[in-house]
Amino acid sequence: MKNTDISSIGEFGLIDMIKNQFADSKDNKNIVAGIGDDSFCFKSGKNNICITKDMLVEDVHFKKDWTTPQEIGRKSIEVNVSDIAAMGNVKPEYAFIGLGLPPKTSEIFIKNLYKGFKKACDKYEMAIAGGNTVKADKITISITIVGIGKEKVIKRNGAGSGDLIGVTDTFGNAGAGLALLYKYGTKHKYNKYEHFLISKQNNPKARLKEAQKISKHLTSLTDVSDGLYISVDLLAKDSGKGAEIYMDKIPVSSSLKKVFREDKKQLDLALFGAEDYELIFTVPHSKAKLLKKLVPHISYIGKIDSSEKVKYFYDGKEQKIKYSGYKHF
Amino acid sequence: MKNTDISSIGEFGLIDMIKNQFADSKDNKNIVAGIGDDSFCFKSGKNNICITKDMLVEDVHFKKDWTTPQEIGRKSIEVNVSDIAAMGNVKPEYAFIGLGLPPKTSEIFIKNLYKGFKKACDKYEMAIAGGNTVKADKITISITIVGIGKEKVIKRNGAGSGDLIGVTDTFGNAGAGLALLYKYGTKHKYNKYEHFLISKQNNPKARLKEAQKISKHLTSLTDVSDGLYISVDLLAKDSGKGAEIYMDKIPVSSSLKKVFREDKKQLDLALFGAEDYELIFTVPHSKAKLLKKLVPHISYIGKIDSSEKVKYFYDGKEQKIKYSGYKHF
Known part of the structure; x- marks a missing residue:
């Protein structure tokens, strides 16, 4: 066995190593x-x-x-x-x-x-x-x-082909707040939009009420802690499916738009910026409207298909997206 | 508020501070x-x-x-x-x-x-x-x-006056092992008695089977992780009682006796050496024999009284014992 260190295996290599060793815990x-x-x-x-x-x-x-x-x-x-x-x-x-x-x-x-x-x-x-x-x-x-x-728990692996992919609110704020802190530190005089982004980094809120309201209609569910890109991937892969994501539908806050004016930068933060802690879920088409009544700030950003690939579209055209998130190790 | 650091409050001060703040969790x-x-x-x-x-x-x-x-x-x-x-x-x-x-x-x-x-x-x-x-x-x-x-859990606070204080096995081994490692390191050629003590430090075993066997007869129970002295104190105080401990009855291993020949040193390690992970419990006098049948390596080292003080005796004479354990902060 080579004596590799974990900075070279990476976090996901490490998780695989550990998962492997304890697969039998699923037998219970x-x-x-x-x-x-x-x-x-x-x-x-x-x-x-x-x-x-x-x-x-x-x-x-x-x-x-x-x-x-x-x-x-x-x-x-x-x-x-x-x-x-x-x-x-x-x-x-x-x-x-x-x-x-x-x-x-x-x-x-x-x-x-x-x-x-x-x-x-x-x-x-x-x-x-x-x-x-x-x-x-x-x-x-x-x-x-x-x-x-007391109700059925909603796992990551239940998404079905044709299900819509929904999210609870806007993305990229927490990552943008962190980027500002890295760039300007704490002494800088921030405007109110920047303050909003920093507060999203320092004061995230779990979407517990939303989860409790919509849970019984969902086919799969996870929270977005490491960026939307990774979460979409997890939902699709764990369900053995693929997905189409319409990037123009990914909700971003007006503060994010004010502070980072470029479209591309906003989407980068939304896809790869971590710690938004919004929920992402899948729901049969027939339930989509009901859910928006229960939680009005829900948006639908794509749908599940059987392709086993996640494809990104912008303005109707497929885009090549390369992962550029933060590595833990 | 003074800006004291925790090395001056100490671990127990810190625990008190925390306990205090969350006392209401007991209302559930x-x-x-x-x-x-x-x-x-x-x-x-x-x-x-x-x-x-x-x-x-x-x-x-x-x-x-x-x-x-x-x-x-x-x-x-x-x-x-x-x-x-x-x-x-x-x-x-x-x-x-x-x-x-x-x-x-x-x-x-x-x-x-x-x-x-x-x-x-x-x-x-x-x-x-x-x-x-x-x-x-x-x-x-x-x-x-x-x-x-499924059975009643046994807490620290149920000891009654007259109950015997029992322990599952010998004390001081893990602390002695640690003392050896501090003194001689790992390159030293240890004899078999020393090896035993070091193995007790590095390979402790939880007394789960013993607990499961005797549990239903007990009035109070805890495991000895920070030395016998502290655990006796906790059982007595949490039960609002006192105790008499007969130091000549505290069981020590033959290895401990071989390596640390002085009586006083053995008792010091047994009382203040940490990480033995033996159980200490109280039991009504009438059940004491039954327990020894269930778990033969049990010893009784003292009894609970209503004095609210813990007194130590050696050879029939009361001894002054001063706490000399390890401080975490």
Whole structure:
């Protein structure tokens, strides 16, 4: 065996390696959704128990200079609730907070971080169920959320040919906010459009209510954490299907348009900018109008086909799109 | 507010700060065991779902030089299963593995780490339910285990006056192993007794079977992760009681006696050496014999009284014991 390091295998190589090793976990009949879905769900009597777990590391996922401790706390909870929302009509019930802290971390920082955790948990009527703290070199936040649902959970792999592909709101804002912070830092005098984009980066909101409202009509569902491009790919591939995406239909905010005036740049941010935490889903054509009544800010950006390829169109013409997202390793 | 850092508040100050802020999580009637117990447990139909979560950080909880990646993987699972065992007759069902990895981590290291996870999970017939990997400066392992039980969970706070205090096996081995590694490193030629102690540090085993066998007779239960002294204190305080501990009855291994010949040193390691992961419990006097039939390697080391103080005796005489354990911050 070659002693390759993980920066050369890449994140997806690493995930494949791990998936492989634990494929047999799928044999358990109580498991409703497993590796490859946004949360792990198992049956317990009439309930589906859904569990999500994510780790955020200082200077990788957040920078203390760019965001307040309260925002870090809130965001850590929101991004995990987003993974619960990605399973459909599930209520997040309990949050567990693991913290790795450098000994020099100030008491005020921790108090404000916890204020952020608490505010986000209160918003979802979720109890902070436990947590532990250990010494670490960088602030490390490991959140586990337990959700309980009574309806069928919606997985990534149920999209059918002809289904419409819908999304809950606009894309590219969070990535644009991050780009601004990278370019100008925090001392810069930002205008209100730029502020909006930065706030989308620092204060994302999970689309839990939307998921709960539309869940029972959906054939597949996931949240968009690593950019629309990757999420479309996952939905299509996991369902064994292909898709057509109409780029002119991808919704972008008026702030994004004001700050990044080029069409191409807007679409780049929408497709490859991470951390929008909007939902993407598929729904039979017959249900499309009903869904827009339930959640008016839904847009349809394409449809599922049986081609096993994802094709992008702009103004009716097929486009070559090359992945240009962020690599974790 | 003073801007104190956490190295001056200390770990227990930090826990108090956090506990305080989230005391209201106890109001939820589905919560069976919450903050202050080894696992968080909630009712779901007829099941108790128990969840434990722990984070291990390189150079804080393990050193790559002192232990193999497989051992690190196994230990990470065992210490979390130990927290499940500390709730009584609960079956660990699902494990979640969050990993923070420096980009230079070798593929072989990760494969062996996962081999360790997998071996320990197989041992407990537990499925690896999911996991995620993020970039980090130091190897960070965050494990969440979900256990399911049908019987009453055993908490820390149920000890009654007159109950005997029992433990599952010998103490001080893991701490002694760590002391040897600190003193002589890994290149040293250790004898078989020293090897035994080091293996207790690197390969702890959760006392799950024992917990499952004796659970229904117990009034309180916890696992000893930070030394016997702290665990006795927790059981007594959480139950609103006191205790008498007979130090001559604290079981120590023959290897510990061979390597550390002084009585005082042995007792120091047993009381303050961490990571033995034995169980400590209380049981009504009438059940004490039955328990020893179920688990022959049980010893009784003291009894609960109503004094609200923990007193230590050696050879019939009360001893002054000063806490001298490891501070996390």
